[in-house]
Amino acid sequence: MDRKRIHLESPMPTNLSIKNVPDTLADQLRHRAERHHRSLQGELMAILEEAVVPSERPTPAEILERVRKMGLRTDDEASAMIRADRDAG
Numbered sequence: 434m435d436r437k438r439i440h441l442e443s444p445m446p447t448n449l450s451i452k453n454v455p456d457t458l459a460d461q462l463r464h465r466a467e468r469h470h471r472s473l474q475g476e477l478m479a480i481l482e483e484a485v486v487p488s489e490r491p492t493p494a495e496i497l498e499r500v501r502k503m504g505l506r507t508d509d510e511a512s513a514m515i516r517a518d519r520d521a522g
């Protein structure tokens with residue numbers, strides 16, 4: 434998931450510090466950073482950004498609203514719509 438990094442207009446970046454992080458949590462964060470091919474600092478920044486930057490993903494309520502606008506009421510109707518679209522293409 435590519436996100437644009439946010440940079441608040443500030444003359445100097447703010448340094449944050451978290452003290453007394455349990456070893457198991459720190460290890461989990463390091464492993465997560467490795468899986469995402471990031472440094473620990475980069476992973477922590479990504480986690481913070483994800484927590485505060487509004488998501489572009491629709492909420493379940495938004496998805497439900499879209500489905501209702503399509504007029505779908507049952508699984509069979511949805512399956513028929515998917516089949517018709519697949520067969521047309």
